Amino acid sequence: MVSVKTPLAVTCGEPAGIGPDITLMSWAARKTLSLPTFYLRGDPGFIGRRARRLGLDVPVQVVEPEEAIGCFSKYLPVVATGDPVDDRPGEEAEETAHAVIASIEASVQDVREGRAGGVVTNPINKAALYSAGFTYPGHTEFLGHLANTHWPDGPYLPVMMIAGPELMVVPITIHIALKDVPLALTEDLIVETGRITANDMKTRFGFSAPRLAFCGLNPHAGENGAMGTEDQSVIAPALERLRSEGIDVTGPLPADTMFHPQARQQYDCALGMYHDQVLVPAKTIGFDESVNVTLGLPFVRTSPDHGTAYALAGSGKARPDSFAASLRMAAVLSDPSTL
Ligand SMILES: NC(=O)C1=CN([C@@H]2O[C@H](COP(=O)(O)OP(=O)(O)OC[C@H]3O[C@@H](n4cnc5c(N)ncnc54)[C@H](O)[C@@H]3O)[C@@H](O)[C@H]2O)C=CC1
Ligand SMILES: NCC(=O)COP(=O)(O)O
Secondary structure, three states, X not given: OOOOOOOEXXXXXXXXXXXXXXXXXXXXXXXXXXXOOEEEEEOHHHHHHHHHHHOOOOOEEEOOHHHHXXXXXXXXXXXXXXXXXXXXXXXXXXXXXXXXXXXXXXXXXXXXXXXXXXXXXOOOOHHHHHHOXXXXXXXXXXXHHHHHHHOOOOOOOOEEEEEOOOOEEEXXXXXXXXXXXXXXXXXXXXXXXXXXXXXXXXXXXXXXXXXXXXXXXXXXXXXXXXXXXXXXXXHHHHHHHHHHOOOEEEEEEOHHHOOXXXXXXXXXXXXXXXXXXXXXXXXXXXXOOOEEEEEOOOOOEXXXXXXOOHHHOOOOOOOOHHHHHHHHHHHHHHOHHHO
16 A cells, blocks of 8 residues: 555545545555545545445544544544535535535645645535535635635646546636637736646656647637637747747647647647646546646645546446545655655
8 A cells, every 4th residue: 555644635525426435435445546545524424324325344433634544544534524414415405515615625724734645625516516605616726715825925826637647638727618718818827827837747747848738729720810819819929938938838739639649649738728628638538547636736636537426426336546546646746755
């Protein structure tokens, strides 16, 4: 098993989804999956009930974060956080939103206080949280807010990366409507995202000179302006600025031909102008292995690349692979001597 000096904090995520399932399945297979020590922040009674529903023999121990290392080999450590929640797979309930948010906040606080080495988030149902008044589009933006609130030396711009063994991608705009992308896509946002990506690929992932390939926004990267002007007027000047800083940058490239195997050999990370432009290829190529990792934060945060998958919750059919990969990646990022 991978050993870490400080445990990882795992958030509960949406209780009606597969987060509890993949957490339990991962702990049950902790040795074969080579998992680092982690604890769950959530309702211990609920997690015990979900374990029984799944027929998993997972003894739960209520602990404080610093006790997790001592008991992880025998128990799933749970730090009781938030309100009690019911075990109703697939049935989202607005009243659980508070517990979901409290778990994220407490996990980040644990890292801030040195009680956790990093945060691994379970999937949330964004629409369910919005209806309970949550104003952040997703974890990425919420974690950026928490970083800017609780850490000095900001401001921090959270950057979403989906990292898999065969493809690493970054969407430059994240959770916004497609119609709003051209307006949100400024030269400064592209430059700042490129800088953070290049820096974190060096410092966190060990690339000495990461090669970044940027998608164009429009078909054929605008076809010299005939199919849209942003490629020439916004993206190209931003890439020039990044080149002038010594960053290895190509683009803007026609996105439709960037993801076949030979094209992928030409770069280390593909940066897209909007969410689906790069998450579709990333999840198509590596759905079970890829990890959602937030760059640009003063702490480590990873997450499985998938969502709540309500139809699978409580059935035992959810695959824990991406969650397990998230735990392993968080351990290595928080302590590179881990492996
Ligand atoms: N990091 C997060 O918190 C994320 C949250 N979401 C949220 O999840 C909810 C559902 O989103 P969807 O687009 O339906 O995506 P989804 O990832 O939940 O499901 C897409 C498809 O993949 C399957 N699937 C997902 N995870 C699986 C696993 N571990 N094993 C086997 N099959 C799996 C599902 O059964 C479904 O067919 C939305 O509310 C969305 O906002 C989505 C992505 C990430
Ligand atoms: N499709 C991935 C995704 O939307 C995850 O978002 P976040 O909650 O990690 O910000």
